Amino acid sequence: MKAKEAKEAKEAKKAKNATAAFEQSLATPQKQVYVLQLYVTGMTPRSARAIANAKKICETHLQGQYDLSVIDVYQQPQLAKDAQILAVPTLVKKLPLPLRRIIGDLSDRDQVLLGLNLKPKP
Amino acid sequence: MKKPNDKLPPALAKVPTGIQGLDDLTAGGLPKGRPTLLCGAAGCGKTLLAMEFLVRGAVEYGEPGVFVAFEEGIADLEKNFASLGHDLKELVAKKHLSLESIHVERSEIEETGEYDLEGLFIRLGQAIDAIGARRVVLDTVETLFSGLSNTIILRAELRRLFRWLKDKGVTAIITGERGEQSLTRYGLEEYVADCVILLDNRIEGQMSTRRLRIVKYRGSTHGTNEYPFLIDAGGISILPITSIALKHEASTERVSSGIARLDAMMGGKGYYRGSTVLISGTAGSGKTSVAAQFAHAAAARGERCLWFAFEESSSQIMRNMRSVGIDLEPAVRRGTLAFHAVRPTICGLEMHLVTIHKLVRQFKPRIVIIDPITNFSAIGSDEDVKAMLTRLIDYFKMQQITAVFISLNSGGDSAESPDNAVSSLTDTWLLLRDLQIGAERNRALYLLKSRGMAHSNQVREFLLTDRGVELQDVYVGPSGALLTGTARVTLELEEQAQALVREQESAGKERELERKREAMEAQIAVLRAEYEVERAGAAKLMEQDRMRNTLLAGNRTDMARRREAAGGRAGKTPKQRQGAKR
Known part of the structure; x- marks a missing residue:
């Protein structure tokens, strides 16, 4: 968990420099890394559903090129505040840009893929 | 102002806003x-x-508060309120205030199934607990509706949020945009049902007036009308108008009008303290001068006086008054007299009312002059103006402020029915008129009414001299009409001439009498002389008689003695008889 956090912080720093990130993403078009954060509230059924859905979608569509971290807003309210989290669960796509918030239990797979830019907008 | 009754415990605990x-x-x-x-x-x-x-x-009640801004950034908030005199940064530093900014960016959000707003709750809960907040503002929570499309979830969550705030025991203000059909665009009034306050900004006749109305207040009485309010450097001031009951104390103290003879017309003492004086008159009849005389007298007594000038600037008033010998400048310099000179058209009626309230609260005058009230009709209907003046009069009476309203009449026959029909509301009504007699107009003053005191019914001519306003002696012409101006002067001269004639006549009479007396004295002297002569004559006669008697007596004795010798006693004198007895 700790290693993950450190990595996240590093990634967040990177994200701040949008131009650099953009150029980086241009340089490595094939191996885009998806930095995802899933904010949940404890182990409620909805949280569990959201985590399961997220993992499933990532494994199916982003195998090997994603970094998913799960954050409990009860445990780490400051992170939730910094990330401007209102609705829970929220899956934040920090990278690649643009930033997207996918809220809900991620049960609508098409909608999630749309949010992750893995599917063109209809 | 209405205060909650102290004796009864309030049915509903309330939190003062301090506004x-x-x-x-x-x-x-x-x-x-x-x-x-x-x-x-x-x-x-x-x-x-x-x-x-x-x-x-x-600041005032020691209750920390959390402000959640859904629309503005914290930096913007701080900047905006700094211009209104609130240092938010300092309050935040002292942990008296917490500013939270929450952004909902529609373009970032994709909704995929069920969710709740626990993130908002946690954030809010943290902010409240961090400073022990007792007050919370959510401004404007409705923004969530534009960011999140699932209104079913949103409504359920808002309902939960308001209940949660109640459970937390914080007093909260939830702001909402006005909707077309309902009070708020998203029907928040359904959830926040305890107290609903509606703000409104209306434009009437190119003037905008902000108004506040309490739509609903569960478990409490409240003012039901629309109340204008003012936003300025000191924040918000709201004017509760009709909550004022007619319960002001009537003072028996009197204040001089500054014109001795006018005081004399009012029982010798002047206006009542806290009464309302209406000075009406046609243009140029000296209304402002009469009011200035009052202000001047107040300044001399050291009373504070606030002058609302809606027609002239303060320097113009002071210059004009100086020309009639009323120097207001020292009072202004001392700070006992203040002018507030604006055009009435600068804002709406209610705004004027709020401004007057505010200034009166700040300056705490004992005398207020409004010159003139007539100009308000430019910015409101007669009814509105009357309503406004009624509120104003009530307010002044509550504060025991003696108020002078100046009203300009259009002249002619309507001189006694001043515009705005405020005469019934005022306690004392001075009517100033131009009387046209012969080929001149002269100023006359009528004391049409003065509640609660015996007052003169005379029409008085008054002059604007270089020593101020002076009421003249009453001269009534042969027809019973008041004589003014040259007619009065003529009569005055006539009377003087007549007096001279009378004086001369009486002097003549006196001389005649003196002559008569002298004649009489002379006669008396003559008579006395005659008497003396007669008396002297009489005395002589009497002496002669006495001497004759003596002589006669002597003769008798002689004869008696001689008769005794002849043998009789009868002729004896008593003395002789006594001597014989011995």
Whole structure:
């Protein structure tokens, strides 16, 4: 968990420099890394559903090129505040840009893929 | 101002807002521990009122507050309120205030199934607990509706949020945009049902007036009307108008009008303290001068006087009054007299009312002059103006302020029915008129009414001299009409001539009498002389008689003696008889 956090912080720093990130993403078009954060509230059924859905979608569509971290807003309210989290669960796509918030239990797979830019907008 | 009754415990605990007037309207403040909905269109002052609730709560009542801004950034908030005299940064540093900015960016959001707003709850809960907040403002929570499309979830969550705030025991203000059909665009009034306050900004005749109305206040009495309010450097002031009952104390103290002879017309003492004086008259009849005389006298007594000039600038008034010997400048320099000179058209009636209230509160005058009230008709209907003046009069009476209203008449026959029909509301009514007699117009003063005192019914001519306003002696012409101007002067001269004639006549009479007396004295002297002569003559006669008697007596004795020798006693004198007995 700790290693993950450190990595996240590093990634967040990177994200701040949008131009650099953009150029980086241009340089490595094939191996885009998806930095995802899933904010949940404890182990409620909805949280569990959201985590399961997220993992499933990532494994199916982003195998090997994603970094998913799960954050409990009860445990780490400051992170939730910094990330401007209102609705829970929220899956934040920090990278690649643009930033997207996918809220809900991620049960609508098409909608999630749309949010992750893995599917063109209809 | 209306105060909650101290004897009875309030049915509903309330939290004072500290906002001027709002606590009067709500009889104590907002419902404690409950959310209040504050709705209104853009630019009504919702955010300001809500922020003032927090700032005053923190500063005046020691209740920390959390402000959650859904629309503005924290930096913007700080900047906006700094211009209104609130240092938010300092309050935040002292942990009296917490500013939270929450952005909902529609373009970032994709909704995929069920969710709740626990993130908002946690954030809010953290902010409240961090500073021990007792007050919370959510401005404007409705923004969530534009960011999140699932209104079913949103409504359920808002309902939960308001209940949660209640459970937390914080007094909250929830702001909401005014909707087309309902109070708020998203029907927040359904959830926040305890107290709903509506703000409004209306434009009438090119003038905008902000108004506040308490739509609903569960479990409490409240003012039901629309109340104008003012936003300025000192924050919000609301004017509760009709909550004022007619319960002011009537003073028996009298204040001089500054014109000795006018005082004499009012029983020798002048106006009642706290009464309302209407000075009406046609243009140029000297209304302002009479009022200035009053202000001048007040300044001499050391009383504070506030002059609302809606026609002239203060320097113009002072210059003009100096020309009739009323120097107001020293009082202005001492700070006992203040002018507030604006054009009435600068804002709406209510705004004027609020401004007057505010200035009176600040300056605390004992005398207020409004010159003239007639100009208000330019910005409102007669009814509105009358209503406004009624409120004003009530307010002045409550404050025991002697108020002078100057009213300009259009002249002619309507001189006794001044515009705005405020005469019934005022206690003393001075009517100034130009009387046209012969080929001149002269000023005359009528004391049409003066409640609660015996007052003169005479029409008096008055002059604007270089020593101020002076009432003249009453000269009534042969027909019974008041003589003024040259007619009065003529009569005065005539009377003087007549007096001279009379004086001369009486002097002549006196001389005649003296002559008569002298003649009489002479006669007396003559008579006395005659008498003396007669008396002298009489005395002589009497002497002669006496001497004759003596002589006769002597002769008798002689004869008696001689008769005794002849043998008789009868002729004896008594003395002789006594001597014989012995």
